[in-house]
Amino acid sequence: MIVIIFAIISIILCNFDESMRWGTYKPQLIHAVTQRNMKTFNPITGALMYADHIGTDDRSLVYKIPDLNTEQVKINPVHHNGKDFNVQVISDPNTKSIIQTTLIKFPIESKVNFVDEIKTLNIEKPLSLFYVLTIEQFNQFNLETRTFEVNVTNHGIRVSTYNEDETRIEHFFITITVNDRNYQYNCTDEKLSNLTIRTLFNDYIFNYDPRPTLMQAIFSNSTNTNNSNLVAIEFRAQPGDNVIIQVTQTDKYIPDYGFDNLEQLSDSLAAVNRFNFKKVFGTDNKCAYSSFSNLMAGLLFTYGNLSCVINKDTCTAFKPMLSHTPSRFGFPRPFLWDEGFHNMIACKINPDICLQSLEDWINTMSIDGWIPREQPRSEELRSYIPWLKEDPRESNPPTFFFNFEYLIDNHPEYKERIGKIYLKLFSWYNNWFRTQAIFNDQGKFSGFLKWWGPDEDSNLGSGLDDWPRTDGSKVSKYNIDAQSWGYFFTFHMAKLAKLYDVGIVSSLEQRLELILNKMNSDMLDPNDLIYKDILYYPNTDDQVFYSPHRGYVNLFPLGLGLIDKSRVDIIQQQINFMRSSTMWTQFGIRSLESNSTEFRKKSNYWTGPIWVNIQFLVLRALKLYYWEIDGVQQFYRDLRSNMIETICSQYETRGYFYEHYNQNLDGLGQGNRPFNGWTSLITLIIAEKY
Structure with missing residues (x-):
């Protein structure tokens, strides 16, 4: 030993x-x-x-x-x-x-x-x-x-x-x-x-x-x-x-x-x-600088094990972890998909810290490729949330690939180091698909994905916790955000495979095509040109339905750049949807339409409030992928201006960056504070460094 x-x-x-x-x-x-x-x-x-x-x-x-x-x-x-x-x-x-x-x-x-x-x-x-x-x-x-x-x-x-x-x-x-x-x-x-x-x-x-x-x-x-x-x-x-x-x-x-x-x-x-x-971000804006400083103040190092539903090897093993944290007040522990957003900032100014964080996360992987989404690796950190137990069936959006892409494209000196964890990344990819993909009776991937959750209407793994996934007695069959992240994950694994494992590129590209075809053929509602979750009645496959709930979940095909530029009609309809009175506010885009039966219900967490990370994905996609399409630039300017005003004015008047913001009349910061996590993406929004 x-x-x-x-x-x-x-x-x-x-x-x-x-x-x-x-x-x-x-x-x-x-x-x-x-x-x-x-x-x-x-x-x-x-x-x-x-x-x-x-x-x-x-x-x-x-x-x-x-x-x-x-x-x-x-x-x-x-x-x-x-x-x-x-x-x-x-x-x-x-x-x-x-x-x-x-x-x-x-x-x-x-x-x-x-x-x-x-x-x-x-x-x-x-x-x-x-x-x-x-x-x-x-x-x-x-x-x-x-x-x-x-x-x-x-x-x-x-x-x-x-x-x-x-x-x-x-x-x-x-x-x-x-x-x-x-x-x-x-x-x-x-x-x-x-x-x-x-x-x-x-x-x-x-x-x-x-x-x-x-x-x-x-x-x-x-x-x-x-x-x-x-x-x-x-x-x-x-x-x-x-x-x-x-x-x-x-x-x-x-x-x-x-x-x-x-x-x-x-x-x-x-x-x-x-x-x-200023040299890195091209701005000396006070709000951007303060936001960045708040993120860096949340950097954590810990060492220990985890409490899990099933005591897998990564749970019992004592492992080190260097990671940023979402909130020094409410969430002083590492979160997986949050850290991918955090590192979109950190990679640009501290690429060595960024890569060390990614390596530590990957090294917490179980032998079968599971990475726990939340990692309070010490008695000290678990004392804040003693009831938490990680579940190996639960995954999280693979946002780390934003970071790997940036490091490989901008820091070729790290290619060899990233290559040393490539096989682990591929193991994570396979585990992610085993737990979130839908397979047919012959064990073949159907081309569809759905988040695993402890019940039909709870999806902590999706990152959108209480966002509604059911409608009456109808439950989820496929999830459009899981579908989008599945494409994103496969795309970036294929990109890495071209550097480290060319033999599997073809099979990954075939899977990409299958996921995209299924998304366009089965998950795009022809009535409003919005991509949606697919629902069905349990114990029957005879009839499927588009989810009536619309909000952040429906924006992932746009936010991850999956919509073909030639489909101007779909892209413009996405903008019209976000501009609608049920989604648009002067403070940002609501997480759920105000006319939904679930609006502000449950914990009122992802069922109404304005979250910065989703606005960031939308702004990033519009700037990088769809900039020349009619109507995009004005919408981008309006949304960006609203987000800067909301977040920075709250910081100036109340002294904190917040977890999310009130969608109703005042745009007040809500939830945990200081929220030094993905709200710090306002730094990149101000700097327009996507």
Whole structure:
């Protein structure tokens, strides 16, 4: 077993980018710097906590975004490039405080790996600031054990880790300045001292939440300095204080200083960051830049297993995962089809992060080609959604192929690396078709596809959750969005096969033709020229019906560019459909027609609200595939303008990007916030980089 584990680790390390070892990889926390430890998968994490009072309820220690009322508390990633620089401002009216966090990482050859700074911009009442260092144990095999040692000097607080042979590994040097003066760390008068250092050991580290342990220590005043895996540095600030806590980290020597000119360095890096953004996206639009920064702030690294309906190999195996997340507040975990949209932005500015994310996702594949669509790979992440169990019959739209296409077309240096996972991609493709395609009695693919769901009217795998799939007693026979994604998947597998496996290209192209022919012959309603789901009465194949529900599902043939340019009548009818009063609003296109019997029913999730990712697919297709067709350009300009106004005005007035937007009268942002996921596609919409 040990030999196998080390073999797996050595393979992973081959593609490890050392510059990505530290980062804000716990986006569900207000601010944390954590280690992407690819040797043992047991990271060190440094996290900010704060409280205006310490009550018996451990939630009085603020540090998790999901614990906040984010309509009141504003978490604003001012700058975040996903790699080596970020600045965030936390405005909390409950504690009457404004706190700025700054993380700067340095090149690999530097003596210092990073500097993490906590700075108070405004304090109106007493506030306790905590910087908490922890050693976590994600790896059940315990390949190493590290503990902390703390030393207080005249210059600051030195925290070092030791392994079992008492060799120093990492060093953290913490300095504190108050109102531009260095703090006197060795002050022995408790009445004058605002500083408390606690060192503790507890096994909470399997499910990261140090608050209960820290609360216990605060009230008992007890500490244990031997073999600690938690160091909590508390500084009690007073109203009007300007407090700066700096954490300098290195592996190569023991630091003994802070950075006097970090603000100047930060300003310079901010200018460089904006310059690079404009160079890539061709715009310095504030909303586009903020949207991008929000997406990068949601980058997560985790390691662990999954909870599944059936314990397949990918569920029981402990695996690493680097991925963006849809929402630091509501969905602080990786989602499959979401990540394909996220990477449409990330690939353009951080292609190395984009490809690493794709590789991690593909490496979570089961031996028979299934990739779980939602991957909370740790006890910590599962604590947000303990009832979730992944089902191997469930798939998700294969949006990763937007990313592979971009990387191969624009970064030929990655072709060989992508080629190494080609066979896994083909295995995923085969599994996807086995679970979502319809086969005849002879076991032959019929040319039709339908999403598998736990019941006839629930399709989490489709990504459109509660969008109506039934009509009375009639249920789905074929789904037009599954049909469209099936064509998309096959098209891109054929494109990859031309590079890596030419022998199967012909069979894939034959399947493409079959899927498209069936879509045009059986799923295009001749009465309104709209592609639709096909329904039938269960236990009979005698008669089929076009679904009466129209909305986002019907837009996928257009949004994925599957409609032949020569069928101008169909394309113009799609535009007329989206322009109709039942679909069109000044804020964007509704997810379901307002005259549908299911409009705003169920969870009112995909049954009315405006979602950015579908608008993006429509805009992208119109620009790339149908630009010369009469009426397209004006519709494109109108929809693009509406989306920019809706999303950016909400960000300006309310401080957040939202999960979806109200289709009714006001276009207000709704659902989870901050939603740093595919709402960030507004960056590409503004830049017109499709």
